[in-house]
Amino acid sequence: MELQPTEVRGHTIQVAVGGDGPPLLYLHSAAGESYVWLDVLNGLAAHHAVHAPLHPGFFGSEGVEDIHDIEDLVYHYLAFLDGRDWERVDVMGCSLGGWIALEIAARYPERVGRLVLAASAGIRLPDVPMQDMFRLQLGQEDQARALLFHDPSHPMARLVVPTFEGIDDETLAAFVSAMAATARVAWNPYLHDPRLEGLLGRVTAEALVVWGQDDRLIPPAYGERLAELIPNARLELVPECGHLIWFERPAQLLEAALAHLGAAAPA
Amino acid sequence: MKFFMFHLMPYRDLPDDFEEHHDSAWVWVPNELYDPETGAGYYREYLDQLAYAEELGFDGVCVNEHHQNAYGLMPSPNLIAAALTQRTSRVRIAIVGNALPLYDPPTRVAEEIAMLDLMSGGRIIAGQVIGGGPEYYSFSINPAEARTRFAEAHEIIMRAWTQPGPFEFYGEHYKLRYVNTWPRPLQKPHPPIWIPGVGSLETMEFVARHRYAYMGIPYFHIDFFKKTYRLFKRACEKEGYQAHPEQMGLLMPIYVGETDEEARREFEEHFWYFQRKLIPGILLSPPGYTSVQSALRIFKGVESSFISGVKTWDDVEAGSFATVGSPETVFEKLAGHLTDLGAGNLLTLMQLGNMPSDKARANMTRFAEQVMPRLAEAFPDAAEPVPQQVAFPDEQFAVA
Numbered sequence: 130m131e132l133q134p135t136e137v138r139g140h141t142i143q144v145a146v147g148g149d150g151p152p153l154l155y156l157h158s159a160a161g162e163s164y165v166w167l168d169v170l171n172g173l174a175a176h177h178a179v180h181a182p183l184h185p186g187f188f189g190s191e192g193v194e195d196i197h198d199i200e201d202l203v204y205h206y207l208a209f210l211d212g213r214d215w216e217r218v219d220v221m222g223c224s225l226g227g228w229i230a231l232e233i234a235a236r237y238p239e240r241v242g243r244l245v246l247a248a249s250a251g252i253r254l255p256d257v258p259m260q261d262m263f264r265l266q267l268g269q270e271d272q273a274r275a276l277l278f279h280d281p282s283h284p285m286a287r288l289v290v291p292t293f294e295g296i297d298d299e300t301l302a303a304f305v306s307a308m309a310a311t312a313r314v315a316w317n318p319y320l321h322d323p324r325l326e327g328l329l330g331r332v333t334a335e336a337l338v339v340w341g342q343d344d345r346l347i348p349p350a351y352g353e354r355l356a357e358l359i360p361n362a363r364l365e366l367v368p369e370c371g372h373l374i375w376f377e378r379p380a381q382l383l384e385a386a387l388a389h390l391g392a393a394a395p396a
Numbered sequence: 397m398k399f400f401m402f403h404l405m406p407y408r409d410l411p412d413d414f415e416e417h418h419d420s421a422w423v424w425v426p427n428e429l430y431d432p433e434t435g436a437g438y439y440r441e442y443l444d445q446l447a448y449a450e451e452l453g454f455d456g457v458c459v460n461e462h463h464q465n466a467y468g469l470m471p472s473p474n475l476i477a478a479a480l481t482q483r484t485s486r487v488r489i490a491i492v493g494n495a496l497p498l499y500d501p502p503t504r505v506a507e508e509i510a511m512l513d514l515m516s517g518g519r520i521i522a523g524q525v526i527g528g529g530p531e532y533y534s535f536s537i538n539p540a541e542a543r544t545r546f547a548e549a550h551e552i553i554m555r556a557w558t559q560p561g562p563f564e565f566y567g568e569h570y571k572l573r574y575v576n577t578w579p580r581p582l583q584k585p586h587p588p589i590w591i592p593g594v595g596s597l598e599t600m601e602f603v604a605r606h607r608y609a610y611m612g613i614p615y616f617h618i619d620f621f622k623k624t625y626r627l628f629k630r631a632c633e634k635e636g637y638q639a640h641p642e643q644m645g646l647l648m649p650i651y652v653g654e655t656d657e658e659a660r661r662e663f664e665e666h667f668w669y670f671q672r673k674l675i676p677g678i679l680l681s682p683p684g685y686t687s688v689q690s691a692l693r694i695f696k697g698v699e700s701s702f703i704s705g706v707k708t709w710d711d712v713e714a715g716s717f718a719t720v721g722s723p724e725t726v727f728e729k730l731a732g733h734l735t736d737l738g739a740g741n742l743l744t745l746m747q748l749g750n751m752p753s754d755k756a757r758a759n760m761t762r763f764a765e766q767v768m769p770r771l772a773e774a775f776p777d778a779a780e781p782v783p784q785q786v787a788f789p790d791e792q793f794a795v796a
Contacts, residue, residue, distance in 0.1 A: 161603070171640045261681055263533075263683055264424075264432050264533070266680060266681060267681075268692075293695070298692060299694070301692055301694060302688050302689075305683070305688045305691045305692065308683035308684075309540065309683045309684035309688070310684075311542045311682060311683065312538065312539060312540060312682065312683035312684045313538065314534070316539065316540070316683075316684075317536040317537070317538060365458045394567075
């Protein structure tokens with residue numbers, strides 16, 4: 130993996146790039162996992178040229194001041210696709226990244242090939258409340274791990290949500306900045322766009338929807354609903370797994386994603 | 397020295413085991429804990445206390461604004477100020493509230509403050525605040541917009557008070573086709589502006605440039621304030637003038653007893669009620685509410701310099717988180733702080749936590765009779781006038 134600085138609409142963003150094969154756009158969650166190039170990304174890169182841009186405000190990607198709502202991120206990534214000369218590309222998005230992927234696939238269906246959504250934000254079910262990720266404060270890392278993992282003692286939990294007391298300034302600043310960038314688009318309406326649900330019928334991409342069976346942040350009912358609303362979608366539930374599938378059950382997510390994307394890859 | 401009596405109007409009846417079951421007295425603290433019968437009595441008592449401050453010779457009273465919490469029950473400081481315009485006739489009424497980003501359109505604030513200024517005969521001091529972190533949870537306003545909304549709302553209000561209307565305002569957040577505020581405030585060019593801050597340089601520079609008054613947010617270690625006011629004075633110097641004492645205010649809990657021992661014995665339980673039950677949650681910091689640098693500074697500074705980290709009475713004394721003692725002791729300590737800081741406004745919190753009314757009034761009486769005159773003598777008002785506030789330093793326009 131290498132980090133490639135890339136110009137998008139007058140701002141420099143960082144893009145984690147690795148692997149060979151048909152291109153895959155990977156849109157990361159609020160955890161910013163592209164920066165550390167997880168197992169999942171490594172596995173994808175064995176079959177795809179993975180391009181994983183860091184959203185503005187994450188790990189040195191600039192231009193967050195121009196992002197006011199989710200629609201701004203849609204146009205940000207359309208410009209990114211144009212810059213890569215990709216008329217149509219496979220997209221995988223996790224949580225916040227899944228929400229962005231859905232917005233693009235619903236508005237510009239012709240730009241998205243196959244779609245993998247993992248624990249995607251974007252809609253709201255009035256009867257199934259999401260938990261409030263913004264309620265947790267620095268110092269409440271135990272609660273954060275319990276919110277995001279099926280098993281808060283999972284080795285990755287401590288990596289994704291480090292204990293902030295006494296941590297180095299750089300890590301802390303990156304976390305604070307990432308949360309602030311997320312809140313810009315997800316504070317209110319909380320983690321969703323009220324218009325999106327009505328637009329999902331426009332999605333033409335074949336979609337795989339993957340959800341942790343024990344997702345406490347965005348419960349699996351959201352996965353079921355997304356799979357209903359997207360015309361050509363299939364839901365796969367991962368047992369004993371919380372919200373951060375890409376950290377807690379990377380092997381299952383990778384296997385499902387590759388199987389789904391592989392069918393579309395040119396020989 | 398100008399003496400103000402500052403009130404929070406706290407809820408006094410949280411259960412003894414409250415802190416075992418709740419980590420915050422803010423935003424999510426269940427309102428089932430609020431008893432309206434008791435609460436009605438509190439508003440009567442607290443208004444009586446503020447009116448009593450005028451009788452005792454205070455120069456002003458201060459009300460403030462918080463939402464969905466047990467710490468301070470003035471979600472609308474303007475309502476309390478309105479009552480005070482009718483209960484008092486001489487004192488300044490400082491409204492250290494109107495969290496501008498919470499009001500859309502902000503012309504509502506311009507209207508209400510103008511009404512209050514007229515109803516009080518020109519006694520209003522208009523605070524303008526960004527609002528604490530908890531308010532952004534309580535109002536679901538995006539914390540990323542806190543600073544820019546404040547800046548726009550400030551401009552709208554100041555223009556509404558000082559420029560002929562109707563005029564149009566198109567900003568990032570507010571798009572107003574006709575700004576034409578009736579009534580206009582009585583004070584010319586507008587009521588004095590006070591702005592609180594936690595020590596961010598941007599806020600200080602803004603206040604210094606406009607020659608407004610700066611109020612340090614309370615409950616930090618006294619050394620924190622010394623640093624803050626040094627920085628503020630430097631910001632004024634950069635603008636080419638010396639900070640006037642009345643551009644700076646010190647807010648702190650004060651309790652005067654007959655002796656040091658009696659003071660502590662009478663006061664201490666109320667301090668712990670305040671610190672253990674009402675303070676938790678006050679520093680809730682939603683993502684994007686401050687710059688990354690400020691967020692780091694606050695996160696790291698809290699344990700060592702904020703009231704929430706205080707464990708023992710010795711800590712309280714060492715950091716001057718409250719000034720408590722005999723009249724002599726309180727005078728000496730306050731004189732020391734005021735000399736160090738150079739502040740010309742003393743904002744006294746005379747009722748704290750679950751302190752009952754008779755005790756708060758006795759505290760006020762002892763302070764007014766035995767401490768205030770000595771401080772007034774030791775810190776006479778500055779000979780030079782307070783600098784003229786300038787809402788639009790870069791612009792020339794006619795003030796009606």
